[in-house]
Amino acid sequence: MPRILIVEDEDIIRSAVRKLLQHAGYDVTDARSVEEAEAHDPDQFDLIISDLRLPGAAGTEMITRAPNTPVLIMTSYASLRSAVDSMKLGAVEYIAKPFDHDEMLAAVENILARQPASQTERGNGETSSTETSDPSQILFGQCAPMQKVFTLIRKVAPTETTVLIQGESGTGKELAARALHLLSPRASKPLISVNCAAIPESLIESELFGHEKGAFTGAVSARTGLIEAADGGSLFLDEIGELPAEAQARLLRVLQESEIRKVGSTQSRKVDVRMIAATHRNLKAMTHTGEFREDLYYRLNVMQIRIPPLRERQDDILGLARRFLRRQSDRMGKPNLQLSPESMRVLERHRWPGNVRELENAIERATILCDGDVITPALLDLDSDGGDEHIPRTLVEGDNEPATREVDAASDLSLEDYFQHFVLENQDRMSETELAQKLGISRKSLWERRQRLGIPRRKPGG
Incomplete structure (x- = not known):
């Protein structure tokens, strides 16, 4: 089990990172300062996660005081440039606050995967190189x-x-x-x-x-x-x-x-x-x-x-869902969670406009809400958005001829690019209501997307 030392003076952050890593299966020790960290013999750890600004010595001091251990620096956006300087001093990576749990876990996994087997897998005979020997890992x-x-x-x-x-x-x-x-x-x-x-x-x-x-x-x-x-x-x-x-x-x-x-x-x-x-x-x-x-x-x-969208990876949906479910159930102490057959069918039928990130969020949400051992379709809550953010059926199934022609012409565009292309091409001959109906969204959603993408509404007679 990899050993990780956290050096952070803010109690809330230190506690949150410690619990996150412990739930992910790491052996975690923490300290409030560089001086306190030295008492734990930092060279005996597989990874050190240190805040940049600490009372007393700066977090970058851990780089020189534990030369054989990789150091991940945490920093706020305001001091992002100082984090860049810490990379020049020898930090292996930095992560900007505030960060989400998956971002921290991914950074830790990638750093440990680059270390020699003797550091990341003490005594179990496995080689860490297998973790990065292939992109499928x-x-x-x-x-x-x-x-x-x-x-x-x-x-x-x-x-x-x-x-x-x-x-x-x-x-x-x-x-x-x-x-x-x-x-x-x-x-x-x-x-x-x-x-x-x-x-x-x-x-x-x-x-x-x-x-x-x-x-x-x-x-x-x-x-x-x-x-x-x-x-x-x-x-x-x-x-x-x-x-x-x-x-x-x-x-x-x-x-x-x-x-x-x-x-x-x-x-x-x-x-x-x-x-x-x-x-x-x-x-x-x-x-x-x-x-x-x-x-x-x-x-x-x-x-x-x-990278193909999830709707083009039908065979991967359930495999990804089970992978995310294992991760979330381990993290939240619910090891017996499983998907019901109805939930599996719902996952396979959903269009996934948010792709893999949307699937991961759905599984995390269901894991939190589940009181038993079986995740039902209601817990996945995939249809509660009202459909505005889903891919309109006419854009993916060819339900009408004009929409099919538009999709063929823009098959290599992302959804936002398609939206911009469709609106600019048709706003001179369609009203806002007609545009919204063709796109399969509400007028309010059409207006919001115009604002986000910077597409002004054409004035009558303009």
Whole structure:
């Protein structure tokens, strides 16, 4: 059983992380400071999880005081740049607060999977390399589309090729990126994950490339960027379609010349980074509208891996559900939980617009609510949304001819891309009520999606 040491001065956070890891089957010890952690002989642990800011010595001190143990740094978003600096000092990974349980467990599992067998499996004779010897150990999939994905990952992971991962939200694009990194020669180096949509546009260049002191208002000291922090390892750019135009131009320079220049600096420096990008949007269509640079698209699209939506993985639905159920039942102390036959049929019939993430959430919800040992369809609660967020039947079953033609024309688009395409194509000849009916949603949902996607309503006579 792997041993983990938590170093965190906030009682609530320390207790929550300890309980989470204990429920996941780890042997956990905790401390409030670096000095208290030293009393536990930190070099005897398989992993140290430390807050960055602690009373007394900083959390990064654990890197030097336990040189043979990997250190995962926890940090708030406000000090994210300091976390990048900790990666340069030798931390294996960082995780930003607030984090969800699955994010923490995934980070722990991936770090331990990279360690030698003597560290992660003390005395049981198993080798940790089996955990990362194949993408099927990181991603689940027995259907033909997922087997194709695994074959592509096996072939491209050992290379230095730039990879573009495409797929709808919730399909597991970040897990595919982790598989590519862990199966590559760079596995012992950091994998830096960046959600391009989550960083404010005004900060994206500073976050990616770093900045010099005085480069802009508030730049009181020089900072290392995320690309530089990934030097020697891999950089995963999620939702790359949200990257602003100026940052796209600078990223193209990184791909072409393998060098970066900090904001406010006149000097460039070489970096050795393997680039992995992901998006749920149609980047090729975005190049036609000028939203995405065509030259950057072709630089990124050397090798493309498409993660299929869950509705195309019918043979995997029950396997994934059982996998999530085992994880949740172990975590919540309900080891005898099982799905009723009716629940299995409901899971197989559902269209899963939220993909694997929606399935995992449904199982977690049902596990919490279940008072006995059998999960019923009512506990899954899959039909309570009123249908607005589900794929309209006309878009997937060809119930009417116009909708079928539209789907054929946009078969390679995500649902949001299809929505935008359909509205822009038809809003001049259809009322809002007609558009909503064709899309199978309410007028309110149509208005909300217009606002989210930035599609203005065409005024009469405009």
